[in-house]
Every structure is written in C-alpha cells, then in structure tokens.
Amino acid sequence: MVLQSMCSGAFRLAIVVWSIGCLSTIAAHRILACEPSPGHSHWNVMSAVLESLVAAGHEVVCVTMHPATDRLAAHPNYTHVDMSSMAIGSLQTARDMDYAHVMKVFRSNAFMVGLATARAMYVCEYLLDMPEIRDMLDGRGPAFDAVIMESLHSECMSALPDRLGVPAIYVIPSPPVNWMPVATGAPDHPSYLGAMLADRPTPVTFGHRLANALVYVHTTLVRWYSDAGRDHRWPEHRHTMVFVNTHHSVEPGRPMGPNVLEIGGIHLNRPLEPIPRDLADVMDSSNEFGVIVFTFGSLVAMNTLPDDVLDKFKIVFSQLPQTVIWKYENDTMPDKPENVVLCKWLPQRAILHHPNVKLFISHGGMSGVYEVVEAGVPVLGMPLFYDQPRNIQNLVDLGMALSMKINNLTHTALSEAINRIIKDKSFSENAKRVSSLYRDRPMTPSESVVYWVEYLIRHGTEADIRPSSADASWTSHFMLDMCAAMVTALLTIWFVARAVLHVALDKSIPSDVK
Missing domain, CATH: 3.40.50.2000 (Glycogen Phosphorylase B;)
Known part of the structure; x- marks a missing residue:
C-alpha cells in the first residue's frame, strides 16, 4: 500500500515536471x-x-x-x-x-x-x-x-x-x-x-x-x-x-x-451568449410560422428611424403570422403590433442559431453577415452605407438574400420580399449550403x-x-510601359516602311512620267 502510494506520488510529480517543461517551451511574445x-x-x-x-x-x-x-x-x-x-x-x-x-x-x-x-x-x-x-x-x-x-x-x-x-x-x-x-x-x-x-x-x-x-x-x-x-x-x-x-x-x-x-468571422470564436429567459420563452413558444429577427446592429438606433419608415414596418409586421423580434432602443413603441417583441439589446448570434428563426432583416454589417452565414438563416438586406451594399449583394448572389433600399420602401414591396424569402425554400436551402461551406475549413x-x-x-x-x-509601379502593373513601347515600335516600323516605299516608288517611276 505504501509502495503504491509512493509510486502514485512519483507519477504525479513527473506529470507536473513534464507539464512545466512543456510550458517553458512556449515562446511568449x-x-x-x-x-x-x-x-x-x-x-x-x-x-x-x-x-x-x-x-x-x-x-x-x-x-x-x-x-x-x-x-x-x-x-x-x-x-x-x-x-x-x-x-x-x-x-x-x-x-x-x-x-x-x-x-x-x-x-x-x-x-x-x-x-x-x-x-x-x-x-x-x-x-x-x-x-x-x-x-x-x-x-x-x-x-x-x-x-x-x-x-x-x-x-x-x-x-x-x-x-x-x-x-x-x-x-x-x-x-x-x-x-x-x-x-x-x-x-x-x-x-x-x-x-x-x-x-x-x-x-x-x-x-x-x-x-x-x-x-x-x-x-x-x-x-x-x-x-x-x-x-x-x-x-x-x-x-x-x-x-x-x-x-x-x-x-x-x-x-x-x-x-x-x-x-x-473571427469574432465567432467567442462562446454563444445565453438568450434571456423571457426572450427564449417567446422564441420557444412561437407558432409554426416561426420568428423574424429585425436589427440594424450596434450603429443605428432604430427608434430614430423616420416616422413614415417605422409606420411601414409596423403595418407590414402586423399582417404577418410570424413573431417579430425587433431591436428597438425605447421601452415603448406607439401602435406596436401584437406580434412584435421589443428588445433594447439582443444576443444576436445566439438568437440566429435558434431553430425557429426563419428570417433575418439586417443592414448588412460585416459582423452580422458572418453570424447569419454561420447560422444558415436567409436575409432581407437593407444596406445603409459603406461596405453594406456590397455585403448584402454577396448574399443576394449566393441565393440566400434579397436587398431593398430603406429610403424608398413601400408596404407592398416589403411584404412581398418577406413572404417570398420565407415561402421560397431555396433561400433557406442556399443559406444552409453557404453555412456548410463556411464551416468547412482546416483551421479556425x-x-x-x-x-x-x-x-x-x-x-x-x-x-x-x-x-x-x-x-511594381502602376505603369508596369497595367503594362502601360510595354504598350507604349509596342505602339512606338509599330509606329516606327510603319513610318520607316512608308518612307522606304515612297522612295522606292519614286525611283521606279521614269522621269518623263513625272
């Protein structure tokens, strides 16, 4: 028994020494x-x-x-x-x-x-x-x-x-x-x-x-x-x-x-934040039509959108069978539809991974793009500025999104876009396909x-x-120097040939004909 204890202690000591040795080989910079x-x-x-x-x-x-x-x-x-x-x-x-x-x-x-x-x-x-x-x-x-x-x-x-x-x-x-x-x-x-x-x-x-x-x-x-x-x-x-x-x-x-x-998507290395209990209950108990998530990320406060734009969203959302989770910076909203849930803050990535989410309405910020790609959820994009139009267009070209301009939004166009993405299964299928491509990588x-x-x-x-x-200089990058050299050479050959031909023809013509 004593021998067994001594062996066990020696083994643990060896493990500790080996671990310290391994740590010492890691070069901290x-x-x-x-x-x-x-x-x-x-x-x-x-x-x-x-x-x-x-x-x-x-x-x-x-x-x-x-x-x-x-x-x-x-x-x-x-x-x-x-x-x-x-x-x-x-x-x-x-x-x-x-x-x-x-x-x-x-x-x-x-x-x-x-x-x-x-x-x-x-x-x-x-x-x-x-x-x-x-x-x-x-x-x-x-x-x-x-x-x-x-x-x-x-x-x-x-x-x-x-x-x-x-x-x-x-x-x-x-x-x-x-x-x-x-x-x-x-x-x-x-x-x-x-x-x-x-x-x-x-x-x-x-x-x-x-x-x-x-x-x-x-x-x-x-x-x-x-x-x-x-x-x-x-x-x-x-x-x-x-x-x-x-x-x-x-x-x-x-x-x-x-x-x-x-x-x-490097920011996706962080663990998923837990969804608040009250919000999780709403998402879990949503009807068979599922949930729509609507947010413009951290940059724009949604309660500062023009009243006419807010009214269009509210009218269209009130006609939908889905529950709409709306990131909105006020506690209350005038004429809020019954199927709309307001949240001042959203654990966006965790919510997008919820199985009941059917659509993500977004401005197309780069972080949100990779979060929705990781989750495999289709997108209705409303880009505002900078790289956002390009980001949303990427998703449109991949068949997982539609794009709209918020400054000329209409009730009909908004309603048709939402219903098309949700009812046309190709958007969801393409979103899952792109998600699979994104996740398949040799290193994080x-x-x-x-x-x-x-x-x-x-x-x-x-x-x-x-x-x-x-x-390389910009002239060599666009081959302008080579083009200039070739054009110069061709023009030189053309002028020399023309001059030689002119002299030859001039000599071949008899003087009495001249």
Missing part, C-alpha cells in the same frame, strides 16, 4: 496593437484577433478608445493604453447613433473617403502626441516583437514597425480596401474586382465596370494624394502581412499572396492568426512573403 477607429464593428474584429493572441500566451499592449472586452479584461496578459480623450465629435465611439446623423455623415462614398482622410490626419496628430508613442519612435520605449494595426486611421503608426525592426500586421475589418494591393502586391484590377465602396462585388456589365472603375480611381487618388495618404503610407518592408475580414464562401474569390490572410480564424503572427516573429525579416508584384 510581446505585441503592440493599435485600434484608433471609433467603430464598434472595427473593434469587434480587432479585439477577437487580440483575444486569440492572449489566449495563446502572448502579451498584448493595445492603444484604443474602446474598453476591453470581457475576455481581454479578464486576462493578465492584456494591457489597455487609453486614447478615449481623443473621442470628440464624429470620433466618438460609434454605437446606437441617430439615423439622420448617420445618413448625413455617410451621405456619399466621396464624402466618406474625404472624411476618413481628414480623420486620419487628426488621429495621427493625437497618436504622435502620446508620450508612449513618442518614446517608441525615439527608441526609448519597451521592446515589442510585432505591431498589429487597423488599416483605417493608423497611417502614421506605420513608422513604428520599421523603427522597432519588427513585423507589421494590418487588420482590415471589412472587404479588401482599394489601397491594400499596393502594400501586399495582390493583383487588383477594376475590370473584374469590385471596389469596396462599389455596390457590386463583381462587376458584370459595362455599366458595372464603368461605375466600379470610377469608384476605384476616386478612392485611390484621394487616399494616395491627400495630405494623410502622401505623408503616411503603409510600410513596404517584405514582412508586412494583412488580415482581412472575408472568407471565400461569402466574398467572391480574388487572387491573393501568402501575405494576405482571410479571417472572416483564431488558429490561423496565432500561427501567422508567430511565424512572422520567428522568422523576422527572413519571412519574405510579399509577392514581387508589390514592387
């Missing part, structure tokens, strides 16, 4: 992150990236105005450097904003590009005035192994990776932005790749290609020839990598090099992020993963 964008959806993606890294044992120091998520706040490896004092005016953390204000701020693509450029200058000035950033730029700050930045508003931070001599990683919380290929060398052409701010992800007709080319040229010129774009550009060292919030099951395929990683986005960050840190400047196309 120190990573600097910067998320200056006020958009909650932007932080939703960046925070998921950082959660993956701290969970893998790495230390993360993040400069942002956003409060830490629960998972980050609970982790000792996460340090928050607050920049919320910068949050004034349109740079405040964007949540539950007034509809009219949102549509004014984002009234056109041209205005949005100009606004983003102006914001970038302001954010850069703020960041460069922070003592922590100045110390790092001057070489007096703490050591880091990598720098992770959001692509929007962090242009001036691009100097940090070069100054620190570490890899630079950019996180794009949307489809690929027009200036991404310049840094990554990914092939990019407006004839077949839709610009992010264009309504169609894949231009098909001549009109689509023309509109796409105009958007592409405008955003590129503004970005690269404005003060912000000219002074603060993405670094061109060869160990730059980009994490983009897309997945080929949703976004049309595009050529990308090994330095571009798709992490679409979180695992991919951890692997590639560690890969870049392990190999440093030896990680030459940027294609040579990244070093």
Whole structure:
C-alpha cells in the first residue's frame, strides 16, 4: 500500500515536471496593437484577433478608445493604453447613433473617403502626441516583437514597425480596401474586382465596370494624394502581412499572396451568449410560422428611424403570422403590433442559431453577415452605407438574400420580399449550403492568426512573403510601359516602311512620267 502510494506520488510529480517543461517551451511574445477607429464593428474584429493572441500566451499592449472586452479584461496578459480623450465629435465611439446623423455623415462614398482622410490626419496628430508613442519612435520605449494595426486611421503608426525592426500586421475589418494591393502586391484590377465602396462585388456589365472603375480611381487618388495618404503610407518592408475580414464562401474569390490572410468571422470564436429567459420563452413558444429577427446592429438606433419608415414596418409586421423580434432602443413603441417583441439589446448570434428563426432583416454589417452565414438563416438586406451594399449583394448572389433600399420602401414591396424569402425554400436551402461551406475549413480564424503572427516573429525579416508584384509601379502593373513601347515600335516600323516605299516608288517611276 505504501509502495503504491509512493509510486502514485512519483507519477504525479513527473506529470507536473513534464507539464512545466512543456510550458517553458512556449515562446511568449510581446505585441503592440493599435485600434484608433471609433467603430464598434472595427473593434469587434480587432479585439477577437487580440483575444486569440492572449489566449495563446502572448502579451498584448493595445492603444484604443474602446474598453476591453470581457475576455481581454479578464486576462493578465492584456494591457489597455487609453486614447478615449481623443473621442470628440464624429470620433466618438460609434454605437446606437441617430439615423439622420448617420445618413448625413455617410451621405456619399466621396464624402466618406474625404472624411476618413481628414480623420486620419487628426488621429495621427493625437497618436504622435502620446508620450508612449513618442518614446517608441525615439527608441526609448519597451521592446515589442510585432505591431498589429487597423488599416483605417493608423497611417502614421506605420513608422513604428520599421523603427522597432519588427513585423507589421494590418487588420482590415471589412472587404479588401482599394489601397491594400499596393502594400501586399495582390493583383487588383477594376475590370473584374469590385471596389469596396462599389455596390457590386463583381462587376458584370459595362455599366458595372464603368461605375466600379470610377469608384476605384476616386478612392485611390484621394487616399494616395491627400495630405494623410502622401505623408503616411503603409510600410513596404517584405514582412508586412494583412488580415482581412472575408472568407471565400461569402466574398467572391480574388487572387491573393501568402501575405494576405482571410479571417472572416473571427469574432465567432467567442462562446454563444445565453438568450434571456423571457426572450427564449417567446422564441420557444412561437407558432409554426416561426420568428423574424429585425436589427440594424450596434450603429443605428432604430427608434430614430423616420416616422413614415417605422409606420411601414409596423403595418407590414402586423399582417404577418410570424413573431417579430425587433431591436428597438425605447421601452415603448406607439401602435406596436401584437406580434412584435421589443428588445433594447439582443444576443444576436445566439438568437440566429435558434431553430425557429426563419428570417433575418439586417443592414448588412460585416459582423452580422458572418453570424447569419454561420447560422444558415436567409436575409432581407437593407444596406445603409459603406461596405453594406456590397455585403448584402454577396448574399443576394449566393441565393440566400434579397436587398431593398430603406429610403424608398413601400408596404407592398416589403411584404412581398418577406413572404417570398420565407415561402421560397431555396433561400433557406442556399443559406444552409453557404453555412456548410463556411464551416468547412482546416483551421479556425483564431488558429490561423496565432500561427501567422508567430511565424512572422520567428522568422523576422527572413519571412519574405510579399509577392514581387508589390514592387511594381502602376505603369508596369497595367503594362502601360510595354504598350507604349509596342505602339512606338509599330509606329516606327510603319513610318520607316512608308518612307522606304515612297522612295522606292519614286525611283521606279521614269522621269518623263513625272
């Protein structure tokens, strides 16, 4: 008995020693992150990236105005450097904003590009005035192994990776932005790749290609020839990598090099939040017609929609047999239909996974798109601005959605769209098919992020993963130099041949004929 106890104790001690030895082989790295964008959806993606890294044992120091998520706040490896004092005016953390204000701020693509450029200058000035950033730029700050930045508003931070001599990683919380290929060398052409701010992800007709080319040229010129774009550009060292919030099951395929990683839906690595008991009872007890979920996410407060638009929704919803769960920021709603349940907050992802959900009415934010794709639920999209028209069009092209414009909504069109999606089983079948494609992957986005960050840190400047196309000028990229050379050669041959022929003919004609 004593011998057995001694053996058991020795075995446990060996296990402990072996475990400590294994832990000691894990190389914990120190990573600097910067998320200056006020958009909650932007932080939703960046925070998921950082959660993956701290969970893998790495230390993360993040400069942002956003409060830490629960998972980050609970982790000792996460340090928050607050920049919320910068949050004034349109740079405040964007949540539950007034509809009219949102549509004014984002009234056109041209205005949005100009606004983003102006914001970038302001954010850069703020960041460069922070003592922590100045110390790092001057070489007096703490050591880091990598720098992770959001692509929007962090242009001036691009100097940090070069100054620190570490890899630079950019996180794009949307489809690929027009200036991404310049840094990554990914092939990019407006004839077949839709610009992010264009309504169609894949231009098909001549009109689509023309509109796409105009958007592409405008955003590129503004970005690269404005003060912000000219002074603060993405670094061109060869160990730059980009994490983009897309997945080929949703976004049309595009050529990308090994330095571009798709992490679409990385925020889905979080566990499902529980559905509140009263709301779960409503969903469980819904009739055989099921439930419709209606929300515009965290950006727009639904109670600020114009009265005529709210009335149209209420009239149509009152005629439906389904229960409608409506994210609405007031406790009460005038003339609320009996089948409508109001909620100031929704655990959206958990609700979409409920088996009784038949339809998701959404503005098409990127986070919501991947949540509904994961759940396999059809969509009625009402995009408002930015990448939302493109996001919804992706789902329309996949056969799992219809799209409507909220500013010219009619009772008839809204009712017909809802009933068509619910009654036509192809929408539900396509949604489940796309969900299956999305889920079938060799590594989760979180695992991919951890692997590639560690890969870049392990190999440093030896990680030459940027294609040579990244070093090509725009004239060589579009083969303008070759076209000019060939045209010049052909014209030279033509003029020489014409001159020779003219001389030959002139000599062959007798002088008396002349």
